[in-house]
Amino acid sequence: MSVRLVYFAWVRERIGKGSEEIDLPPEVKTVGELIAHLATLGEEYEAALQVPGVIRAALDEEHADHDEPIGGAREIALFPPMTGG
Amino acid sequence: MPDEAAHRVDVRIQAHDFDSAAEIAALTAGRADIGAVVTFTGLCRDEGGRLAALELEHYPGMAERAIRAIATEAVARFSLQGILAIHRHGKIAPGGNIVLVVAAAPHRQAAFDGAAFLMDYLKTDAPFWKKEHLKDGGTGEWVSAKDADDAAKARWTSAQ
Numbered sequence: 477m478s479v480r481l482v483y484f485a486w487v488r489e490r491i492g493k494g495s496e497e498i499d500l501p502p503e504v505k506t507v508g509e510l511i512a513h514l515a516t517l518g519e520e521y522e523a524a525l526q527v528p529g530v531i532r533a534a535l536d537e538e539h540a541d542h543d544e545p546i547g548g549a550r551e552i553a554l555f556p557p558m559t560g561g
Numbered sequence: 562m563p564d565e566a567a568h569r570v571d572v573r574i575q576a577h578d579f580d581s582a583a584e585i586a587a588l589t590a591g592r593a594d595i596g597a598v599v600t601f602t603g604l605c606r607d608e609g610g611r612l613a614a615l616e617l618e619h620y621p622g623m624a625e626r627a628i629r630a631i632a633t634e635a636v637a638r639f640s641l642q643g644i645l646a647i648h649r650h651g652k653i654a655p656g657g658n659i660v661l662v663v664a665a666a667p668h669r670q671a672a673f674d675g676a677a678f679l680m681d682y683l684k685t686d687a688p689f690w691k692k693e694h695l696k697d698g699g700t701g702e703w704v705s706a707k708d709a710d711d712a713a714k715a716r717w718t719s720a721q
Contacts, residue, residue, distance in 0.1 A: 485618055485690035486703045537623035539686065553620060553688075557706030560617070560624075560648060560689025561603055561660050561680060 479546070481514075483524070484555035487531065490524035500546070507533045508542035510552065525554075532557060566636040569643045572629045574619065576651040579661050588643050588663055595642050597672040601662040601680055607655035613696045615704075617650045617659065620688035624648065631682040639675040641666050646679060648689065678717055684710040 482495045504513045508528065515525040525531060533540045535549035546552065571588075581600055589595050605615045632644050645663040653659055660683070664675035685706070693701030 482620070484620055484688065485692070534620070534623055534688070537620070537626050539627075553623070555620070555688065556690065556703065558685060558688055559691045559704045559706055560619070560687045561684040 479549065480551045482551060482553045484553065486556055487524045487554050490520055492520050505545055506542065507535070507540050507544050507546065507552070510546060511542070511554065514554075530556060566633045567629075569636045569641060570629055570632045571643070571645040572625055572632055573645075573647045574621070574624050574628075575647065575649060578649070578658055579647045581658075581661055581663075584645055584647070584661065584663055588645055588665055592642070592665075594667065595665045596667045597665065597669040599664050599669070599672040599676040601660075601676050602658060603660040603680075605653045605655050605657045605659055607696075608693075611695060612655055612693055612701075613698075614652045614654050614694040615659070616652045616692045616694060618690045618692065619648075619650045623688050624650075627687045628679075628683060631679055631686060634682075635664070635675045635679045638678065639664075639666065639671040641671060641675045644675060644679065646683070648683070648687065650689070652694070681710075681713045681717060685714050 477500045478497055479500055480495060480497055483491050488494050504510050511525050511528050511531055514521045532555050534553040536551055581602055585598055585600060589598060628646050632646055635641060636644055641664055643665040647661040649659055662676045662679050664672045666672040691704040695701050
């Protein structure tokens with residue numbers, strides 16, 4: 477299954493791109509499994525995702541916990557804790 | 562009720578500045594039933610003269626959706642007559658406006674609570690990130706999230 481990944485703030489800077497399309501391996505079923513999978517793709521991903529606990533995620537623009545199934549989400553966002561306001 | 566609450570919500574994500582007085586006037590124009598308007602404006606600090614600017618990055622689409630959801634909940638929870646939230650993105654110099662919240666209600670407590678509730682949830686749930694640009698030209702850091710902001714949000718659940 478192909479999904480669009482979007483990255484923000486220092487996650488975007490460390491990975492070196494704002495978005496990409498990837499094919500999800502069948503064993504990747506949750507947000508947490510996706511983060512663990514991405515961290516194996518290269519140094520830049522490892523640098524961005526080395527502390528998985530601080531990474532926040534959204535599935536199709538809705539906040540999602542790490543144990544949440546990705547399901548049929550088309551856009552998955554990964555980013556640091558938010559600092560708006 | 563959710564539909565009715567949604568009609569009382571106005572959310573804008575924009576790069577350009579806003580005019581608080583004009584927004585209050587627009588929200589209350591022609592209304593004789595509003596008894597209280599509370600506004601909150603968040604501004605860019607210079608952090609003791611260190612900062613040249615803050616750069617606000619956001620997740621387009623989700624930023625508006627997240628703030629709209631919080632604002633709609635605020636309307637329902639505090640029976641607000643109207644609520645407006647404007648959040649800017651892009652580079653903002655010290656002294657410049659970042660965020661505006663205007664909450665209207667028949668009485669003051671609901672207006673105070675509605676504005677505070679929206680800001681507390683916005684700080685931790687709206688997808689915006691601040692990067693510092695330093696006056697000495699150096700590359701700034703991303704602003705870290707604060708535990709105090711999580712605590713501020715938590716008071717709305719523990720109070721119930």
